[in-house]
Amino acid sequence: MSIQNIRIEFAFAEGALRRLLGVIEARGWIITSMQMGSDGDRSIMTLSLNPRDGTRKIATLIRQISRVYGVISAAHMDGATSFIREIPRAAAG
């Protein structure tokens, strides 16, 4: 199974990190590495993920992450199948 790399920007909020990691694991992905930093009022996280089985689609996961309240953007970083959903800053708070 191939490793997928994603990048998530999200607003600081209580529980935001737990919420995101929970979504990723519950949707069938193993987090193999993670880096995190911040930029002003937002956190930026890059993760490497391994799907639990062949039915997991990274595009679906990106959409599932994008709908988490407080997420500003979520992107698949591996070229052709890149997905990004910019959410206006006002809505992320």
Add this chain to the structure above:
Amino acid sequence: MSTAPASIAEQPQTAVRTGAELVVDTLERLGVESVFGYPGGAIMPLYDALARGKVKHYLVRHEQAAAFAADAAGRVTGRAGVCLATSGPGATNLITGIANAFMDSVPLVAITGQVPQTLMGTDAFQEIDIFGLTLPIVKHSVVIRDPADIPAALAEAFAIAEGGRPGPVLVDLPKDVQQASCARWDEPMEGDDLRPSPSAESLAEADKLIAAAKKPLLYLGGGVARSNATDLVRDISERTGIPAVATLQGLGVLPVEHPNFVGMLGMHGGRAANTAVQESDLLIVIGARFDDRATGHLASFAPHASVVHIDTDAAEFGKLRHAHSTMCGDLKRCLRTIEFTPGDISEWQAETRRLKEEHAPRYDAPGNGVFAPELLKKLSERAGDSFVAACDVGQHQMWVAQHCRFSRPQAHLTSGGLGAMGYGLPAAIGAKVAEPDATVVCVSGDGSFMMNIQELATLRRYNIPVKIVLLDNSMLGLVRQWQELFFEGNYSEVDLSDNPDFVEVANSFGIEAFSVDLKSQVDGAIDRLLAAKGPILAHVRIDPEENVWPLVPPGKSNADMMESKW
């Protein structure tokens, strides 16, 4: 993410208010008329304020019932239902109800008391991390740590719960925040409507697919009700003549007698609907998510069909079934932009109508005993357009779905995604409180009913005129059916023949009740139920060996249906 702003009345900041008073003020400003809950230590300041406010509180007898009642109120009205509980066990008792609302995309706001902030993280008495426990089953959640944030945070909780794809929002309120006095607070801000509009390409693709299809089918899910798009879908169906099938949550979008309605698809769906789906060359999926109970074996589901998928939640696109055209946004807005001009589909219409006629359910069951499907069909038809069913989970739930007539999807309250026994009675209470003119019937089974039987006390306390049809097969019937069919008749822990006398139980709660044993008593029983002014229970004994038909065995294709032997 696409939250429509919840409208909120203005409040002048003239007096000092406690956090608890601000909660009540804000609920009132948001137009909340009733809440369901149960008090305890960490939420006592809020109960103190509630007693002085205008919001009506319904005291249930178990917090799970508060969440289920609020869920039902949310389904019926489209506005978030509200439930309250104390910290610790009160909060954990809400969890099943919150999960139920999450699985079925129902707007709900759950407010929990929490220990004071200085005690949070110390394993204090009744301290539970309810915020952490519910993270996977909420649309959003917040711990309010400053009373000045209360009006804005609560208004935002409602906006999130009700906007876009609805869902539950948990608001955890530490006791010190409820008690603190506050002279100035942040006012709620109007949110932007962030719902995307469908793209021109996806629209063009959808129009093309619909125009080219020989066997198009509308596939209607719970999203239609949640988006209040029923009238529009009816319009489209009537204007175009495209036949329609519905999921469990989509029942009632088209009434069962509508000539374009083929039936419910899925595990306990009709042969007509499942056959139509298998033959269709285009599924126009509106507010549905390809749940495995609807699709059966996914790889053999609708093998000839292209898919146009319309939903408020883009995360559903391609999750389980590839879509050739996707449209994300407010369902009504999406539906209005599609042209819906099919070619000549008259042969297909005739074919689906023939299927519906040929596979119409039969009600001529042998014997003198009550045939539950017939009772339910008659009851729903006699109650008419005001009929609302709140079901529990099991065989009786499937009979309601298969045989009742619903005038609208909000008339069918059923725990679909979670399948939670115990939903029926509290849901009936929530529905009747939210819609006093409806004829609310709780259809329950002898197993499910015992999971929230204590709510008979709530019915009695507020004299809520819910009609209960308790279908008693002395069995965990649906489990027994699976053991008969898929576990070689090895009946393990399904016998409930030591049930209490339900008529006596109801009477002891002060509720009118009577028994029905024979087919010949059914009409009289319906008369009595419909004539009752207060709460009433009909205890209906049915054959323990009755099964729900048809049935697609788990993991099999919807083409492989098992049917009744008679």
